[in-house]
Amino acid sequence: METPYTDHLSLEDFEHVYEPAEDSFLLLDALEKDLEYLEQLQPHLCVELGSGSGVIITALAKKLAGFSLCLATDINPKACNATRRTATRNGARLDSIRCSLADALRPQSVDVLLFNPPYVVTSDAELQTQHFDSHSESSTDRNLVFSWAGGQDGRRVTDILLKQLDDILSPRGVLYLLLLRENKPEEIIKYLEGLEFRAVKFMERRIPGEHLYILKVTRSSAAS
């Protein structure tokens, strides 16, 4: 899978939008590793939550162009715009939607869900000072904080998603979720089993200061 061009994004963009880094590349590598599975799945709808610059969903949209609709969501309007530009720059067919997680999508419609959440362990106060509302177009440095600050265990946003997962994924849906060891992946796997999902550590990578995982999550009822 080719890494999409990002030369259309400037330093100024990256003051407001998360710049692709090791975590982004791990998620890309995981999709590449699982491409055969994804091609067999022939997903109708692929969605990336919190798409930021849009490189991940753009790369996937290019690969699955023949059979999937691709969408990206983000709460940050600058990220939505960057994603749209990244898609255009790379000739990918996808749409950008400004919303929280998958809030604006019809229930149980997503076949492939991607999420590189704000996973860094921070105080919850760091998160509570974040406030996006739909009327704010002005962007501040806070936009960027929201892209990584995860609150307690770095799990605040991830936990919200996990609670909604049954409403988001289609019956054959799959989630690729990026986690940090501090996010307690084993705890998440157990929690998901209780919700009748099967979760496995699909890939992991140690980089200086971080031990990253990609969790692959499917419904227990789905054929493996």
Added chain:
Amino acid sequence: MKLSTYNFLTSMAIKGVKVGFPLKLTISKKEVVESEFNPTFVERILPKLDWSAVYGAAQVAELTDDIPAVQPENVGENELLLQKLHHLLFEIDVLEGQLECPETGRVFPITDGIPNMLLNEDEV
């Protein structure tokens, strides 16, 4: 926003809204982005779409001569219709306009091709 995407959007995250679909679409500026016609893809995606919302989008985009109000049988064998659906769903990009919740009237603006469906804390 392509009209295929429109078919997947709902306002049901608003507190008290039951279905929130289909949203009432208004288009004030659109462009046509040509893309490769793949009949198999259009046919595959159709069962995932709600035909009444497809037809609704066609009405707003003023393409109802092309799209019947009721989904015909065996669309897969009707290449001309598949082509028209391809144009409607994948080539029309709504740049400016709005989506309106059918139950509450809450308006979601579409700006620079991006629908803003973000809700305020007091709405969820």
